[in-house]
Structures are given as C-alpha cells and as structure tokens.
Amino acid sequence: MTQSEWNREWQSERNAQCEERHALSLERIRRIAVEESVTDPFRDYFQKTAVFLLEIESVRQKVASGEWETLSLEEMWEINRRLYSDILPECYGGSYANPEYAVRVLGESYGQILSFLYAELRGGIACAYEARLDYLTILQELFIEIYNCFEEEIPEYKTLKEIVYWYASDYCDVFLADRIEEQLYPELSFAARIIMESDLTDLRYLYRFGEYITDNEIRTAKHLASLPEETLRKMADVYTEGYRIGFVNTGKDLSKKSVVNIRYCLGFERVVRLAVKNFEKMGLKPVIYRAASSVITKKEQIKIGYYGAIANKQYEYDHRSDQALFLDKRYVERKLDVLKNVYEKNKEQAAQFAGPAVMEIFGEQPFSPEVKEEAFSYSGAQQELVRLYDSKSGQLVNRYIKGEERSFTIVAYPVPEIGERYREIFDDVIRINTLDAGLYERVQQTIIDALDRGVYVRVKGKGANQTDLKIQLHELNDPEKETIFENCVADVNIPVGEVFTSPVLSGTEGILHVSRVYLNELQYIDLKLTFADGKITDYTCANFEKEEENRKYIYDNVLHNHETLPLGEFAIGTNTTAYVTGKKYQIEDKMPILIAEKTGPHFAVGDTCYSWSEDIKVYNPNGKEIIARDNEISLLRKEDPAKAYFQCHTDITIPYEELEEISVVTKNGEQIILLEDGRFVLPGTEVLNEPLDQLN
Template sequence: MDYGIMFQEENESMKERFDLSMERIGQIISEETVPQPFRDYFVRTASFIRMMGEYLRFIESGDQKKASIEVLKEWNRKLYEDILPGHKAALGGYEKSYADPAYAAARLGEGYGRLFSYLYKEIRGDIVFVHENRMKDITILNETFIEIYNMFEDEIPEVSTVKEVLYWFVSDYTDHTVSYRVREGLDPSLSFAVDIIKNYDLNDLKYLYYFGEYISDSELKTASFLNSLPEETVRLMANTYTEGYCRGFEVMGRDLKKKGMVQIRYELGFERMVKYAIENFEALGLKIILCRAAVWTVNTNAGRKAGYYSTSPNRQYEYDHRYDEAIYLNKAFKDRKAAVLKVAYEEYKELAAAYAGPAVMETFGKEGFKPVNKPEANRLDLKQEKLAVEMSNESSRILKQYVPGDETSFTIIAFPVPEIGEDFEKIFEETIAINTLDYEKYKGIQQSIIDALDEASHVEIRGKGENRTRLTVALHPIGNRDRETNFENCVADVNIPLGEVFTSPRLTGTQGTLSVSTVYIGEFQFKNLIMTFENGMIKDYGCDNFENPEEGKALVKQMILKNHDTLPMGEFAIGTNTTAYAMAQRFGILDKLPILIVEKMGPHFAVGDTCYSWAEDSPVYNPDGKEIIARDNEVSVLRKEDVSKAYFSCHTDITIPYAELDSIETIRPDGSRVSIIEDGKFVLKGTEELNLPLSGV
C-alpha cells in the first residue's frame, strides 16, 4: 500500500475535528481573554501550531518536493529553532522557549511551568505527525490545548486541575498512542522512511528534509561522504552488517527462514548504506521495518532511542524532559498501559510472530554531554521510580510473550560521524577495517583464553594507576569440560566488531570495586564511575560528573541502574580487539567511542540482565561444539518461581581500557593462578598476536 494513502480513511473521519481545532487555534493568537503571563504561552504555542498547519499545506500541495534545498533548510531551521541552544538560534532559542522547564517556571510559576512545558514538548511532535500524515495525533493535541485554554478564559484554574486534564488526556489516548507504537515496530506496510530511501535520489541531499527530523551539518556531511565512497566500499559496509545479522541466527541455532521482517535502526545520513542493506535483507525474503524513535512521551525511554533518528537539536532539552511521565504516572496508569500493550500485541500477533529482531547501526564521535540538573524539570518521586521499574518489567514480559527471545536475533555495528574531528575520513576507513577483521584468526585466539578460563573457579581483575578496580568474579562449575564451557566465543555476528569472550558470572562470591575514568552510557559520558559489588549485586556507586556527589549518584541510578535500587552483574567479558584500541589511541578518540567498540577493548562488566535473558533454556554452542552452560545466575533462575523477580529490562556494559588495567588472573580450585593479562598486555600462551597492535601505543 502507498504510505501516502495509508491514513486516508482515518484522516477523512478526523477532518472536521481537525479543521475546527485549527480554526479555533488561529483565533487564540489575536484574543486577549486570558491574562498574562499565561496569554503569552497560549499565543506562542498557538503560533507554532499554525506554522505546522502551513507546513502541512506545503507538503500536501507538492511544494515540499519542488522546493530547493535552501528553502527546506530554512523550514527545518524554523521548525527547530526554539529548542536549539541559545548560541545557535537567532531569537534566543531554548533558553527563551516554553520547551525549557526553567524558562516556563520563571514565567508561569513552577507548578504551571512543568505542566505547560510538558504539553508544549508533546505539541512539538506535530513536526513528525505532519510529515507522516497522522491527522489524529495533531487533532487530539489541538483539542487538549484548546480545552486548557478555555479553562483559563473563565478563571485561573488550580495547578492540580490542569494536571488532571493532562492525566486523562494521556490515559484516554493510550489505546491510540501506545497501540500505534506497537504497530509501527512490527508492520512493514508503514513504509514512510523506506519509501524515501527507495524512491529518491540519495545524491540530492534534499531527501534528508523529507524525514521530518532535525537536520544538522552532521547528517549532511555524513550523507555527502557516503555518496563519495566507491560502491564496493558501501556495499562492503552493508554486507558486513547484514551478514552479521544472519550469522547471529546461525550461531544461536535459530531459523531465519521462519521469519518475515527485520527492523533497521540507524541515525540519518547513512541512507546509501541502508539502501544496500534493504536490498540484502529483501533478497533473503525479509520485509523492512523502519520506524522512527518514539515521539509521544508515553512511549519514550530515558536515555535510549530505538528506531531511526537524527542528531539531537539540543541534548539538554531531551534531558530536561526525560521524566515527564511524572505528570501522569501512578498505579492506575501503569495498569492501563500494560492492558493496552497486551491488547495491541494480541491484535498484531501474526506480525509479532514473523518479527526477526533489530539490525542496529550506531554512531560515535560526538562531544561529551554535560547535563544540568534543573529543579524545575519533572522528576519521579520514590513511589513513581518503583512504578516505572514495574511498568518496564511488565512491558518486557508482554513483549517476550509475543516476540520470544529464543526465536529472534539482532546485530549491532557502529561508524563515526563528522563531529569526531578532522581525521573523520581516516577514522571511518579504519572503522571499516576493524568491522571486517579475520573471523577465523580471532576465533582461535579467543579459544585459548576460554580454555584457561574454563579451568578456573574465579577471576581476579586489577586496575593500575588511579584506577581502583579490585574485583573477584566467580564462575559456574563445569561438569564436563569436553562438552561444556562457561564463556561464549564472540566473533563477528550479533556484535560487530568481533573481539570478546563473555559469561554470566555466578553472583555468590563476585565482589569488589569496579572503577573506570570515562565511559559512554547512551548519550552520557560518565567521569570516574565507580561501583562496588557484594555477592554479585551493586552495593554502592557514584561518578564525578557534578560537584555535588549526590547528583552524580542520581545520574548513575537514572541512566545505569534504570532506577532500580540495585542490579546484579549480568556479564563478565574480556575484550580482545587490540586493533580497535590502537586506532582509538592513535587518533585520541578513546573517550568518544561507543560501548559497542569499547567493550572489545578490555575487560567489561554488564549490570542488569544476563546476555541470555528470556532465552536461558535455549542451548547455545561455541564454534568448537561446546555448550555454554553459564546462561543463568541466582537472580535470573528465579523466573522458574516468579518471573517478576528475575529480570530488570536493562543490560549496561562498563569497560576498563587496557591503559587502566594491571592484570587479569584466573584462580583454579586448587589455588593456582594463570595470568591472561599483565600490565595491560596479553601474556597467556596463544594470545601473543594480540599485543602487536599495542606495540606502537
């Protein structure tokens, strides 16, 4: 079906409501029935909505496709200018926008400011809804805006009254907003982005503005750079990506032929590679799902994006609104959302059964983000934090019921973006080389490490210099070493580039301190992150991102613990990709690499679920035929009694780079020791070749 007529029937049924709401909003701009300072908010927000009406006509008339790139750039600037940092915007930008909760609170008072800033942020979703022709989404926002405006015409309502209207707006429309999010993640007929990539000339960068995302120099430069590469190079990138996806099914013993769709997730600018990847997947009989990162707050996840997206116009804006759900999150809403999710997945269960899993492309190279904690921003109280955790766990259980983890796979690959600096093209070239390292060579080297680890009951990891890591990791007992192993030999399949051996450690006996000077977790660069473990569970934590240690602790809890009070160590791994590490050191970009690459550059530890969560009962085998038995730990095994106690819906990797590493030693049951790494260098027999890239570092 043509995406352009996908919503024709729904839009026709909404047309009268839409037209009436737009007419009423146009009147608000010139009315003086609401007193200041609230009138300013309503007028400015109504003006934004009217501008979106103008842009809708621009698209529907066909003028968008006829327009020059200069015209499209100007429209993009107008759509996003009021959330750009002030120094990037002509009219003051974010710091003078009601999208900024600090500005909104200063103008309207803290109670009203939080609510109205949230509402304006939701209304800014019109940019996407206009591009995707989603008339219902625009209309329900318009009507809610008008309802609140009408309240202020009579008298100034209490903050609690406005909050109640917003609560029922979110709750009542959950069956639309949440259900559509489920559908767009599973239904290849929603082909808005696929149509752009397939049908437009990717050498004409106008196409980037058709997505409805903020288009920065990064997207334009990335797309131009990919267009300059030889076809065989871009096809190699796409082939590595799609072959890794297929190999993941093979390694996990799952049948890709039983599946019908794959979801591609990426950052705009890489369309030329994505186009070749689409061709590869379609040749395998897979239809393509390309849904953008969530727009409605009810579907977002703090610090995490799933879908396609562009460079953030303002990361502080996203940070300020990460907990807007505080406005409506209570037990009744949690239960309603779970019920809507269940109904939605039941409606789309045939699509869910055919879903093969995501193929993810990450980027790296952006400057580190230093967030400001604004007291005016919405935040969860302790009760809401627990409800958010429960809601996340319930959502995961529903998802796994319809998309079982032991029937799907995934792959992840990463490439640099131009912000990484003047060596961008050289770094890009070396990243391609890193992503295509010799599978067979690393498989053999890593097997030497696994053989030594399988003789051990514990592993000790020590940092050097200012790194305070002192960890003992307990391993599962192996009954038959000829047929069983603790560690998976990870080469280039689901995680590209290759280069690690990993296990789910035994929690009892796993203890000590984990320290790292800098690490990226999602959008955030943590400074001097530290965690202590007791019997495999996080006991304490902190970081130096803020002068106030409590703010640092809160950031760790939000972004790493995902608001849990504690998490288990779900993974211990040893990275072997010294080639990637040498590249990072040579270009001075270690602090800009994503965890996907960094985790291959030293020992790493994941907190949260194990690597085998929701699929622990499915056998997994290494290339040598041995079964990996360490798929459970003392927490995940609780699924057999109460599944709600077994999973945390998160898995976050933290790596110690070789430069901060003193030693990794195995401890056998008889107390004897075997060194794998000493002074940051591999010393175990069979691993000597891994030191060659380090010789010049």
C-alpha cells in the same frame, strides 16, 4: 498495491475522519495567536505556542499539496531550522521547552506543566511530514483545552493535571497501539518509502523525514556518496550477514520470520537501501519506525528507532521523566491492557518479527547533563510503577515475540562531528568492522581454555584506577564438552573481539572503577560501583559537586530506578586494533560502547546476555556448549519472571592502560595471568599486542 500506496490509503482514511475537527481547532489556534484574553505572564506562552503550531500546519499543507517537492535545499533547511530553533542550545535558555525558564516565568506548578505541554506538542513536527492529520488534531485539541482554562481566570493546577491525565489515558489506545503496529507491519514504514524510492543524489531527501538535520547528516550522506559501490556493499554485507549468522550460531530458525526492524541515524540511507535488498534475499521485509517523541510511547531520553540530529540533549534529558506528571497505578494498568490487546490482535504478525538490526553512530561531543529541580522526576511510588510496567511489558512482549526465536545485530560508524580526520576515521572503522574473524576466534579460544580452568577471575586496576574485582565462575561438569565463556566473533555484536560469560553472583565482589565512560549517550566521570555477592551495594561518580546528585544520576540512568542490579556479564575485550585507533585519533571518549567494550575488560549490570533465551543451548565454534547462561537471579524466571529480569543491560569498560592485571585462579590455587600492565601475556595471545606496539 505497493507498500507506499497501501500506507497512503490507510492514512487517508484515518485523516478523512477528523478533517472537520482539524479545521475547527486550526481556526481557534489562529485566534489564540493574536487574541489577548489570557493574562500575563501566560499570554506570551500561549501566543508563541499557537504560532509554533501554525508553523507545523504550514509544513503539513506544503507536504500534502506537493509544494514541498518544489522547494530548494536552502528553503527546506530554513524551514527545518525554524521548527527546531528555540530548543537549540543557544536559544534554550529562553525557551518554554526549558522547564527552568518556564518555571521562572510562569511559576513552579504552571511552568512545569506548560513546559511539558510544549514538549509534547513538538511531537507534531513528525506528524506534519507523515500526513498524520489525526495526530495533529489530537495535539491541537489538547492545547486548546488547556488554553480555555486560562481564559477567564487562572485555573487550579489539579484541573490541568486531570486534562493531561485523560489525554494520556484516552489516547493510549491510539498512540501506543499505532506504535506497536508500526513495529510489526512493513507496510506502515514511512521511512522505508523515502529510503527505497528517493533520488539519494538529491540531498533534499533528508528533509522529507521531518527530523532535525545538521551538517552531520548532510556530510555523512555526501561521504557515503563519494565511496565506491564496493565499499558500500561491504558495509551492508557486514551488517546483514552478522544478523544472519546470529541466528545460525544460536540455532534459531530465521526462515520462520518475515520482518526485520532496521534502526539507524539519518545520513546512512545508501547503506540501508543495500541492506534492505540483502534482507529481502533472506525473506525479510523491513520495519523502519521513528524514535518516539510522545510521553505515551517514549522511554526516557533513549532513542529507539530511526532519528536525525538530536537538537539539544539537555532538552531530551529535561523531559525524560515527564510521565511523572500523571503516572499512577490506573494508568500503568491501562497501558498494559492496551499492550496486551494489540499484541493479541496481531499475534500472528508478531510471531514474524525476527528482531532489530541496529546501525549506531558515534563521534558527537560527550554530554554530561545538568540536573534541574524544575524538571519532572518520579516519586518513590512512581519509580516502583515504572519498574512494574517495564517488567510486565517485557514479559508480555516476550510472550508474542519469543526471546528464544529472535536475534539482533549492532554495528557503529562515526559522524563528521568526530573531527577533521573524519574520512580517515571512517575508513579505519570499516577496517575494524571487517577484521579477520578466524584469527580472533583462534586467539580467543586460547583465552577461553585458560579461563575454563578457573574458579574465579581477578581484575585489578593500575595507578589511579581503584578496580579490584573477584568474578566467580560457573563450574564445569564435563570440560571436554562444556565451556564457561562464549567465543564472540563478528555476528550480533560487530566488530569482533571479546569472550564473555554470565558470572556466578555468590562470591563475586569488589570495586569497579573507571575514570571516564560514556553510557547511553551520557558521560560519567570517576564512576565507581561496589559489589557484594554479585550485586551493586554502593555507587558514586564525580559529575556533580553534590554527592546526592551523583547518586541520583547513577540511580536514574545506570540502575534505572532499581535499588540494586546484578553483574549480568563479565567479558574480556581483545580488539586491540580498535583500542589503538581510538588512541591514534584521540577519540577514546567518543567510541561507542559497541566498540569500546572490545577494548578492555567490561562488566554489564542488569540482565545477562542470554535473557529470555537461557534455555536454548549455545555452542562455541569448537562444538563445546556454553553452560554459563544463567545466574542466581535469572533462574528465578522459573518461579516468577518479574523477579528474574530488569529490562536493562549496561556495559562498562576499563581501558587497557588502566589495567594492572587480569588473572584466573584455578581450583588448586594456580594463578594464570592473562593480561599484565595492559598487555596480553598468556602464551598464544601475543599477536594481540602487535597493534599496541604501534603506540610506542
């Protein structure tokens, strides 16, 4: 039985169990769409939502009957547009998916919860394409249950809240359990069948995923189709070879694994198909799961998995904390219990998981969200519960998918939205991703040799940049055999170009400032973090007029609801070619952190780069062991892992032009200058300035 046949049979059995329920709920929704038993202003909400659910059902029937395959590209485009139209920026102001509009029309309490409901129901779009009759039935029944509460009189808010709570709690062992198994079993990869079996010359295949499709995805697919096979293979080889080398360089045994998780954005299927074949030669089968959309399985607005265009980033941001509607200790315990039971049931398969291979995109317009009072937000007690869940779930997953046995790789490519010179930029990014690793290895070793002599590093900003940081370094016991910094070439983090370490926290202090930076798809203006003993003590930015909004923005999205975070990594980026490319096309603000972190010094707040695998010895190409794998906080794992890890790692880069100096200070007080006025001045590193000379 083939993978796709197994998947279809598995889903068919589950659908057969709920066909009668689905038919009954569908019949009820058809009546809701036209009946007027609910009073204003709620009638319009329920009728429009019912019509939307019927639109999803229409798509499901087309897919199930095979009619979908007979549709033209234009017809598929029209259906796709209808499914996503009301959350697009131009329509969002009058959409019930917008909590601000919903509250204005339906009232504060009801508007919030009904906006949440509509957002949750939108997850049914993917279910229609995946033939998930069981999931669609669950969502339809939730809608009907809440609708019934409004038929005779307006219900109490707590009644609706209880319905949502029990929906999340009862179906946690369906949605969350399925989500985990999708991450472990290649047979369940809906997307893999499309990628490997579709005619990629027929762009209709893009609409089979059930994601929002725009000009970005279509033009990306067309561009890849225009490239020589040799170029596509080079892209795939860099991606998969980086993954393999990541295991080699860390001394991990890839032969013990059989599953690789491929994460990418739609449009790159030609490269992904080649990558799948490369991974198969390594003995790995792909799991390619969709980025979650349900409140039960998603993590804020962060997309983990494959996805298409993001129809509206403000919509995603507005609903990032919808879990606050019902989150309590009992629900957290319920999720953790499901997590544990499912992993225990599938522990042998979990042990086969090798880690993610990620292909990111960049080039979209920078996004700075509007913070809405009408959107759900966590209380102080709920923030503590979120931290508790993140910590315990991280520990639990590491028990079954051991950090010391898994690895990853990440590479990034631009999308057409980046501008008119997209093709040129794409070609230059391929060049950046395939730079001479041997050259960088040699130059970076020169930098490391100087850093290994140091007690601390001093980083100072230039002009308006207020950075003034002292980064304390680990002490070497045997400099002949040990080193502080890792010589990072093109393996897990593509492209080549950085040396990094886990700083000593005690004595690390000062201000980190950057004029503009893009972190996890969110833009920050004049981001400023203050450190004492390696931990954040103060923070601000200039995104909003009100200081409390700036602080909350950072607290939510950089600190991830922690009162403080340590400096988990300090690095010096050496990829001046990438830096000049950004300048050449004026796309610096659109460069992904994966590339941007190689274009200046960068600082990561949160966990170290070695989290969950600190006890594995790691060596540089020259044979020296990298001993700076821990800091004072990560060492707490030996007493209590909950105190050692934060489940986050956010890189913040200062561009070369904002640098006055990077220097290392030795035990005897000697100052060795590495960079001065944005240029490398350490003897042996002058070659890195050659791309910079092009700017002049």
